Amino acid sequence: MIKLLKFYQDRGIKIVRGEGQYVWDERNNKYLDLHAGHGVAFLGHGNKIVIDYLKKQMEEISTLSLAFNTPIREEMIKELDELKPENLDNLFLLNSGSEAVELALKIARKITKRRKVVAFKNSFHGRSMGALSVTWNKKYREPFEPLIGPVEFLEYNNVDSLKSITEDTAAVIVEPVQGEGGVIPAKKEFMKSLREVTEKVNAILIMDEVQTGFGRTGKIWAHQHFDIKTDIVTAGKAIGGGFPVSAVFLPDWIGEKIEEGDHGSTYGGNPLAAAAVTAACKVAKSEKIAEQAQKKGELFMRILKEKLEDYKIVREIRGLGLMIGIDLKVNPSMAIKILQDEKVLSLKAGLTTIRFLPPYLITQSDMEWASDAARKGISETESKRIAS
Numbered sequence: 001m002i003k004l005l006k007f008y009q010d011r012g013i014k015i016v017r018g019e020g021q022y023v024w025d026e027r028n029n030k031y032l033d034l035h036a037g038h039g040v041a042f043l044g045h046g047n048k049i050v051i052d053y054l055k056k057q058m059e060e061i062s063t064l065s066l067a068f069n070t071p072i073r074e075e076m077i078k079e080l081d082e083l084k085p086e087n088l089d090n091l092f093l094l095n096s097g098s099e100a101v102e103l104a105l106k107i108a109r110k111i112t113k114r115r116k117v118v119a120f121k122n123s124f125h126g127r128s129m130g131a132l133s134v135t136w137n138k139k140y141r142e143p144f145e146p147l148i149g150p151v152e153f154l155e156y157n158n159v160d161s162l163k164s165i166t167e168d169t170a171a172v173i174v175e176p177v178q179g180e181g182g183v184i185p186a187k188k189e190f191m192k193s194l195r196e197v198t199e200k201v202n203a204i205l206i207m208d209e210v211q212t213g214f215g216r217t218g219k220i221w222a223h224q225h226f227d228i229k230t231d232i233v234t235a236g237k238a239i240g241g242g243f244p245v246s247a248v249f250l251p252d253w254i255g256e257k258i259e260e261g262d263h264g265s266t267y268g269g270n271p272l273a274a275a276a277v278t279a280a281c282k283v284a285k286s287e288k289i290a291e292q293a294q295k296k297g298e299l300f301m302r303i304l305k306e307k308l309e310d311y312k313i314v315r316e317i318r319g320l321g322l323m324i325g326i327d328l329k330v331n332p333s334m335a336i337k338i339l340q341d342e343k344v345l346s347l348k349a350g351l352t353t354i355r356f357l358p359p360y361l362i363t364q365s366d367m368e369w370a371s372d373a374a375r376k377g378i379s380e381t382e383s384k385r386i387a388s
């Protein structure tokens with residue numbers, strides 16, 4: 001029988017359906033889903049508006065090249081206009097976060113006519129060749145070298161390290177909160193300095209908001225926490241309400257220099273993706289998802305701190321909005337497994353962090369459930385460590 005390659009460790013359960021912040025396995029066990037398909041299901045599973053838009057679009061027309069116009073794309077543009085990052089009035093749609101990063105890197109090279117890209121230690125930007133080149137983890141990169149270069153990795157949150165950004169830098173790519181790298185929020189002075197330096201040397205600042213974007217951190221765009229404007233924003237995951245779609249936002253001064261043939265995609269901006277994004281925007285506005293993420297994130301963090309901070313193996317509980325990491329002094333895999341046994345799905349970040357990426361629908365009792373499950377996972381990990 002043909003084998004489906006997964007590239008991820010199998011979690012040992014078969015999920016058959018999802019609704020809101022919950023999923024169910026084949027034995028009808030209910031789980032709180034703080035994994036959310038690597039953060040995609042921020043609007044919850046099976047959002048009614050997203051489903052209705054997709055069904056209708058499927059019936060009307062599901063595929064149509066960008067060479068032709070169609071009403072759903074016009075509707076999407078109208079909806080997205082109120083949510084787009086400030087000054088970034090040009091949009092290209094693709095299908096995954098990595099593809100959005102690829103396009104951003106291509107554009108930076110074309111516009112600046114420079115080659116070097118600066119990224120940061122612990123960064124994650126995807127696994128296609130360009131995106132992988134600016135991803136920090138050597139384990140992901142080394143088997144595929146030589147990658148696209150030159151790339152220089154600087155210390156994240158270290159203003160001094162920004163001196164290496166010079167007139168030969170085409171672009172700097174940064175996550176406002178490093179996700180895969182360990183849920184590490186950027187410091188305000190770091191982001192402000194990064195903006196200043198890139199402006200000074202005319203390097204393009206690419207804000208990779210694939211994980212942080214669309215409300216998760218308590219603002220529609222996480223870089224808004226730092227009162228800065230950026231040159232390019234890449235988005236993905238949450239923006240399609242579960243449908244695979246990504247986006248690159250650009251300002252006019254870059255958009256004007258893009259020519260026919262510079263990029264393209266068979267599926268990019270297809271009517272189904274446009275329908276999904278339109279619906280997601282409607283939900284984002286009517287449900288005020290960013291405000292909810294901010295309030296709920298603060299509450300969740302408080303509950304987690306109360307219940308977990310006293311454990312010796314807990315180094316730090318940190319995050320922004322509903323992007324939360326419990327950083328341990330040890331490998332978190334056993335705790336993540338115990339969380340799953342307690343019917344709470346979470347994921348690993350970096351080498352030592354338990355990561356929660358909840359749907360915005362999470363309630364206080366869900367938070368208590370997750371915190372109690374985390375306490376069990378952490379206390380058992382701690383006792384096992386003491387015993388060994």
Ligand SMILES: Cc1ncc(COP(=O)(O)O)c(C=O)c1O
Pocket residue numbers: 038096097098099101124125126127175179180208209210211212236237
């Ligand atoms: C910040 C960031 N950029 C890019 C990506 C790659 O996205 P995708 O897996 O959709 O290609 C991810 C995925 O986790 C991400 O977190």
